[in-house]
Amino acid sequence: MSKQTHSFQAEVAQLLHLVTHSLYSNPDIFLRELVSNASDACDKLRFEALNNAALYEDAPELQVRVAFDKAARTITITDNGIGMSAQEAIDHLGTIAKSGTRDFVSKLSGDQKSDAQLIGQFGVGFYSGFIVADRIVVESRRAGLPAAEGVRWSSGGSGDFEVEAIERAERGTSVILHLREDKTEYLNHWKLKTIIERYSDHISLPIRMQAEAWDAEKSEYVTKPEWETVNSANALWSRPKKDVSDEQYTEFYKTLSHDSEAPLAWSHNRVEGSTEYTQLLYIPAHAPHDLWNRDRKAGIKLYVKRVFIMDEAESLMPAYLRWVKGVVDSADLPLNVSRELLQESRDVRAIREGNTRRVLAMLDELSKDGEKYATFYAAFGAVLKEGLGEDFANRDKIAKLLRFASTTQTDTTALADYKARMKDGQKAIYYLTAETLAAARNSPQLELFRQKGIEVLLMADRVDEWALSFLTEFEGTPLQSVAKGAVDLGDLQDEAERKAAEEAAEGFKPVLEKLRESLKDKAKDVRVSSRLVDSPACLVVADGDYSLQLARLLKQAGQQAPEVKPILEINAGHPLVKRLEGSAHFDDLAQVLFDQALLAEGGLPEDPAAYVRRVNGLLTQA
Known part of the structure; x- marks a missing residue:
């Protein structure tokens, strides 16, 4: 194969620009990444050789060698691992981790600290060599290929790279870094050895460097022909x-x-x-x-x-x-x-x-x-909740590790701590799921609970609704959504309150019947609420039904979700609800009440334009 010039994938060019402008705050990282790649290449050979021992080519001892040449201003990292064919060199060194290319570039922000974390995650540690080098040459031959099928890849880290065929007797890969003028401090045995001992001591292969000895006549260290192992060379x-x-x-x-x-x-x-x-x-x-x-x-x-x-x-x-x-x-x-x-x-x-x-x-x-x-929970708490539905054997252990926002606590709280604060006579752990924490905190469904000083857990992760369907109780205490079913606070509601609610429902029967008729296409039922204090209405669902939020999430994910008709609960004492009796605009008021309740719980009116027209009409008449 004659020398060919190829252009880097566009994302590699962006990456190289970042790398050459000191992406890593600690440039020593380049050696860790390249030694790690060399170790991986040896591991891959060992694995492939399980089924084809001939790949060892009479050299079964796997190792990594690090050498430097002060005169040529180069550092060379060599392994006798699996190596690369010419096509593999083009594929692997010209593109970024193929499956994650677009994701990688979308994450690059120009912030050195956060961008540095992405390098290895996307399989692009090789390019860290350009932190210290203005040119990199890679010479390689894949195990099992003839010596004539070696390949040389080289690039100055700009827009393109060159590939040509070479004769290479040894299998494996050599990465030759031509150092920048301001990075010559790495042409030092002690410096390189210290970096290897710090970052790569755990690698189970021997990492070798040529030994050095003090030459009294020259008053300097000189390189000896013997190679010494500079890492522990046993798996950590x-x-x-x-x-x-x-x-x-x-x-x-x-x-x-x-x-x-x-x-x-x-x-x-x-x-x-x-x-x-x-x-x-x-x-x-x-x-x-x-x-x-x-x-x-x-x-x-x-x-x-x-x-x-x-x-x-x-x-x-x-x-x-x-x-x-x-x-x-x-x-x-x-x-x-x-x-x-x-x-x-x-x-x-x-x-x-x-x-x-x-x-x-x-x-x-x-x-x-x-x-x-x-710190852990902010990063992984939402994923941990998946275990409630996937790992029944450890569900109780997972539940103890969960943390939730709350109506009474400034920090998140554990279920066990919530239980310890429950009021005398409280028979359930109450929770509310919503699109956002702000929506949950301002939900009208919390009004009675706030009035009574009853703590409610607030949940806004997308996985919450699904995960909580698998956690019906915690240490013997049932979990109850405040947005499902009728509110029954048991001993926490006195007899006078119950009686007042029943009388309000009885006196409001004619209005309820008219509301049911007006909203028959939207609401499963209409009833007088015992949970509202300040708001005119709210939406709830029957026990066992999908919540409106879960139905929305399933639709957004392109999954089939049953049509959920919510129950409209109205506050019989609210001035807006009282206006319903004898109103000439009953249907418009009924539709506005329903749509406002839908907005309050994070949904959108079925016909936003019609909602606006009704509100404007009612405001004009007022």
Whole structure:
């Protein structure tokens, strides 16, 4: 293949512009990313060689080598892993993580700190080399291809790159960084070794550099021909916990997740019994960009007897914990474990259940630190709620971890704390779901509860309505939506109030009948409310019916939702409702009352223009 010039994908060009303008606040990151890529290439070879040992090509020892040349002003990171063919070099080095390209660019904001977190998440760590280099050359040959099918890729980080065929005897990849004039401090053995020890010590492959010795005659360090291993070269998770520092756990997480922030918590355990495995699990401090994409591959790294098997073992963690990062190293699974086997294996089920228990226990412990738990919950609380419908075995544990806004608390509150504050005689935990917290706080359905000083939990996550359908009680106390069914406060409502409500309903019967007739196409029923104090009307649904909000969410998601007819409750003592009796504009008033109640709970009138005409007409007559 003669030398060919290709243009970068447009998004890569944008990325390179950001990178070359110091995207990373810490330029040392480039070495971490490139060594991590080299390690991944070796893992991939090891995995492919399970079915084709010939790929080792008489060189079974996998390693990464880091070298520098002061005269040429280059740093070279070489691995003897899977390597790339010419087409793979074009595909992988000319485009950004194909599935997430548009998402990636949409997230770029120009803010160095937030943009830096995205680099590794989108598989674009290679481009971090341009932080220190004004030109990068990649020479590679895929394992199994003849020496004549090597490839050289090179770019100055502008709009294009060149690809040409080369002769390469060794399989694997060499990344050669031609350093900028202001980055020559990296042409230093001690500097590079220190960065590797800090960021890549956990990598289970040997990372080697040429040894240096002091030359007394020259009064300087000189490079020796021997290569020395500069990392521990044993998997961090395989070491005893007492031998791993907090800093090492944190740096391992950053390499594993390509996250620039430290995790909130981690747990490292060796599990023994019928299924033996080691787990090292992390709770991140912030959500990934595609948290709500349930189709994306997510999961933790799976190793079997320290052999890398797959990056995102979805079967080892339930979907509602898809944000957990970490590693599982199993002693029991077969090395040729397939995705089909993963789904069916008894051992995999045991590992998934063990991982789930461990994460929930970590969250329970984390919840004792209010500030850290608030950070976690802001990022992942809504996803955690999915577990109410997906993980019946752990529903009670999940419920204890949930936090909600409340009508009486400035901070979010747990269900257990709500229970502890319940009034004497209160028989249910009351809650209200709405489109937004503001809509929930201002809902007319809360008026009686406020008057009585009864706390109501406020829920505005899209998942709440669905999730709460699986949580009917908490520690023996039923959960009751204030927007469903008739309000029965039991002992919290005195006899005089009940009697007054019954008398109002009796005296208002003729008006109710006319309202039912006028609103028969919109309302399932019309009745006098016992929950309204200041507002003229509100909408509720019957027990067991879909809420109006859930019906709207299903329609927005393109799903089939049954037609929900709400119940209109009216406040018989309100001046606007009193005007209904004998009004010449009864139907217009009735329609306006219904539409206003719909607006108050976050909906829109079926015919907004007709609503405006009616309101204008009534105002003119007034």
